Each structure stands twice: as structure tokens, then as C-alpha cells.
Amino acid sequence: xxxxxxxxxxxxxxxKWIPTTMGIAEDRFRIDAPLNQVIFYKSVVDxxxxxxxxxxxxxxxxxxxxxxxxxxxxxxxxxxxxxxxASAYRLNAFFMSPAIRGGVLVQNTQWEKGVIAxxxxxxxxxxxxxxxxxxxxEVTGIELTSREIQEKNLDVVKIDHLAENEVVTSFVLCPxxxxxxxxxxxxxxxxxxxxxxxxxxxxxQVAMLVYSGMDSSTIENMLKLAHKDLDAVYESLLDSGxxxxxxxxxxxxxxxxxxxxxxxxVKSSID
Amino acid sequence: MGRILIVDDTMFMxxxxxxxxxxxxxxxxxxxxxxxxxxxxxxELKPDLVTMDxxxxxxxxxxxxxxxxxxxxxxxxxxxxxxxxxQMVKLAVKSGARGYIVKPFQAPKVLEEVKxxxxx
Numbered sequence: 001x002x003x004x005x006x007x008x009x010x011x012x013x014x015x016k017w018i019p020t021t022m023g024i025a026e027d028r029f030r031i032d033a034p035l036n037q038v039i040f041y042k043s044v045v046d047x048x049x050x051x052x053x054x055x056x057x058x059x060x061x062x063x064x065x066x067x068x069x070x071x072x073x074x075x076x077x078x079x080x081x082x083x084x085x086a087s088a089y090r091l092n093a094f095f096m097s098p099a100i101r102g103g104v105l106v107q108n109t110q111w112e113k114g115v116i117a118x119x120x121x122x123x124x125x126x127x128x129x130x131x132x133x134x135x136x137x138e139v140t141g142i143e144l145t146s147r148e149i150q151e152k153n154l155d156v157v158k159i160d161h162l163a164e165n166e167v168v169t170s171f172v173l174c175p176x177x178x179x180x181x182x183x184x185x186x187x188x189x190x191x192x193x194x195x196x197x198x199x200x201x202x203x204x205q206v207a208m209l210v211y212s213g214m215d216s217s218t219i220e221n222m223l224k225l226a227h228k229d230l231d232a233v234y235e236s237l238l239d240s241g242x243x244x245x246x247x248x249x250x251x252x253x254x255x256x257x258x259x260x261x262x263x264x265x266v267k268s269s270i271d
Numbered sequence: 272m273g274r275i276l277i278v279d280d281t282m283f284m285x286x287x288x289x290x291x292x293x294x295x296x297x298x299x300x301x302x303x304x305x306x307x308x309x310x311x312x313x314x315e316l317k318p319d320l321v322t323m324d325x326x327x328x329x330x331x332x333x334x335x336x337x338x339x340x341x342x343x344x345x346x347x348x349x350x351x352x353x354x355x356x357x358q359m360v361k362l363a364v365k366s367g368a369r370g371y372i373v374k375p376f377q378a379p380k381v382l383e384e385v386k387x388x389x390x391x
Contacts, residue, residue, distance in 0.1 A: 103375060104380040104381065105360065209287065211375050212375065212376060212377060213378035213379065
């Protein structure tokens with residue numbers, strides 16, 4: 001066991017953020033009072049992150065969740081140790097993330113050599129430069145496909161996922177047998193979002209327009225749909241779990257009082 | 272803001288792009304449904320930018336791009352490809368495309384790419 005380096009952090013304890021110190025070694029980390037816990041990276045079963053904090057779930061007898069907030073440099077070191085040692089399906093691979101964002105190819109993106117760890121709720125890519133997490137419940141598509149890399153067509157796994165409300169595509173490249181294991185695992189882990197329903201062409205077009213960011217009135221105009229027809233398509237998208245209600249907007253007409261207000265305001269502006 | 276020519280063989284995609292670009296303040300000066308029409312419309316309209324679908328009947332997007340660039344080397348063309356046609360991107364870049372968007376796309380990203388190409 002190497003020497004532990006202590007760094008200041010905050011930990012969540014009984015609903016409050018408490019300043020404390022954290023010791024980081026190569027095979028474990030320690031959280032000082034009030035938690036007084038030593039956790040081996042290999043006992044970690046899940047890792048998630050939010051701005052300036054990591055959420056670490058350690059296994060063993062009853063899972064324990066640790067929320068730790070610190071500066072980015074400290075969190076990067078902790079995450080790297082966890083991703084490379086945690087109890088997870090792990091493989092060495094090349095990855096490109098993000099490769100496509102919102103339909104636009106990301107400029108200057110490149111293949112990075114690193115480690116991929118598939119944890120309970122997310123897939124982590126870690127290289128010298130990057131640490132990327134794709135949450136499994138934000139994966140929108142998995143495909144075993146091929147891609148031209150250095151003049152050769154090579155097998156890759158393509159992962160479409162949401163990141164800050166944008167649709168992002170990432171690629172993983174490794175030997176085919178490993179790719180198939182990864183692909184099968186991800187297919188199973190994201191089985192809930194697989195589309196099994198038959199989608200009629202009109203519903204498909206509406207879904208495509210919603211994806212592109214069109215609002216209801218634009219969709220009505222584009223597809224020459226009456227309000228109630230679009231509502232029926234929305235209902236079908238909602239029923240099949242392909243969409244969720246963002247908000248409900250009212251269509252209104254003026255009362256006699258409203259009409260009077262408008263008439264008077266026009267009169268006063270003419271005066 | 273730019274004067275834009277939209278080239279795509281499906282009316283649905285043309286209308287979608289038209290709405291996205293219009294919402295970004297651009298002026299849609301024309302549309303074309305295949306590569307040959309695109310080349311003719313380009314000569315006629317001299318737009319600031321063209322969004323060009325790759326797979327189209329008669330003359331495809333790459334051939335139309337080459338013809339436009341031959342007539343006007345400064346032409347700004349953004350290619351629209353479907354997922355899985357990324358190999359086409361390399362060919363398009365070699366042929367002078369300034370940008371590329373992959374279907375399906377999201378409006379803000381399309382507008383960002385158009386802005387980048389117009390200001391380059």
C-alpha cells in the first residue's frame with residue numbers, strides 16, 4: 001500500500017455537506033471524520049458525477065453511497081483510480097467521444113486510447129486526457145457497425161446518447177470479440193428503451209420534427225395538420241413511451257371584456 | 272445572416288431545413304431536389320451558402336458539389352449525410368465541402384455549423 005495523500009473535500013453526511021479530509025492511495029481512499037471510512041477501489045460498484053462532486057457506491061455487506069465534493073483535479077484522480085480498479089466489466093479500447101453532436105460532426109475530435117469500465121448505471125471512458133461518463137438510462141441507440149479509420153473499414157460500437165439535452169454519438173474501437181461482448185451487454189442494459197412498436201410514417205415524421213426542435217405550431221404548418229390531428233399523433237407518441245409531456249400550452253380566445261380592451265387600446269393609439 | 276440554397280430530394284427534409292434556417296434569421300433564396308437542379312440554381316441565385324444532401328437521384332450531392340466548386344471555387348457548401356455515410360464526408364472534404372451535418376440533426380447545432388461556415 002502506498003502513502004496516502006490527504007486533500008480537503010466536503011462529504012455529504014446526514015443531509016449536510018461537511019468539510020473534512022480525504023486520503024488517496026493507489027488501492028484505496030479514506031474519508032476522515034465524521035465518516036471515518038476506508039474504501040478499496042475494487043469494492044466500488046458504481047460511480048456517477050455531478051458538477052464538482054462524485055457519487056461513489058461501494059459494495060460489500062450492504063451498499064454504501066458516498067457523495068464527495070472537491071476541486072476537479074482531486075476528483076479526476078479519484079475517478080481514474082476507481083475506473084481502473086472498480087468491480088466492473090472493463091476493457092482496453094480506443095474511443096471517440098463526442099464524435100457527432102446534434103447531427104454535426106465534432107471538429108478535431110480523435111480516437112483516444114484508454115480504458116472503458118461498464119458500471120451499474122453508466123459507461124466510463126478514461127484516457128490520459130479525458131474522463132467521459134455515459135449514463136445507461138441516457139443511451140438512445142447501440143449499433144455494431146463499421147467505420148473508416150486510417151483507410152480501413154473497422155468494426156466499432158456506435159453509442160448514441162443524451163448529454164445536456166443534446167444527442168451525442170460516441171464510438172468504441174477494440175477487437176471484434178470484445179466489441180461483441182460490449183455490444184451485447186449494452187443492448188441488455190438498455191433493453192427498456194428499445195423500440196418495439198410499429199410507428200406509422202406520419203408519427204415518424206412528427207417524432208423527427210420534435211427531435212429537430214420544432215414546436216407544435218411549426219409542425220402543424222409543415223405537415224398541414226389540424227391541431228386535433230397533431231394532438232392524436234402526440235398521444236400515440238406518449239402512449240408508446242417515445243415522448244413525454246414538456247408542458248401544456250393553452251389556446252385562447254378573447255371574451256367581450258378582452259375585445260373591448262383591444263378596441264379601446266386601438267382607439268387611444270389612433271388618438 | 273446568409274442567403275441559402277437548400278438541396279435535398281425529399282420535401283420533408285427541405286421544409287425542415289428551411290424552418291431551422293429561417294428561425295436563425297437566414298434568407299432561403301431557393302430549393303433544389305437533385306444535383307443537376309442544384310448546380311443550375313447556384314449559377315442563377317449565387318447564394319452565400321448551400322446545404323447539399325449527398326444521396327440524390329440523377330446527379331448526386333458530391334458530383335453537384337464538384338460542379339459548383341469548379342464554377343465558383345469560393346462557394347460555401349455544407350453536406351448533409353445520413354448516419355453511416357461518414358465515408359462520404361472524406362470525399363466531400365476532398366471535393367471542397369466546408370462543413371457537414373449528419374441526419375437526424377438538431378436545430379441549434381445546424382445553425383451553429385452554418386454560422387461557422389458563413390463566418391469562415
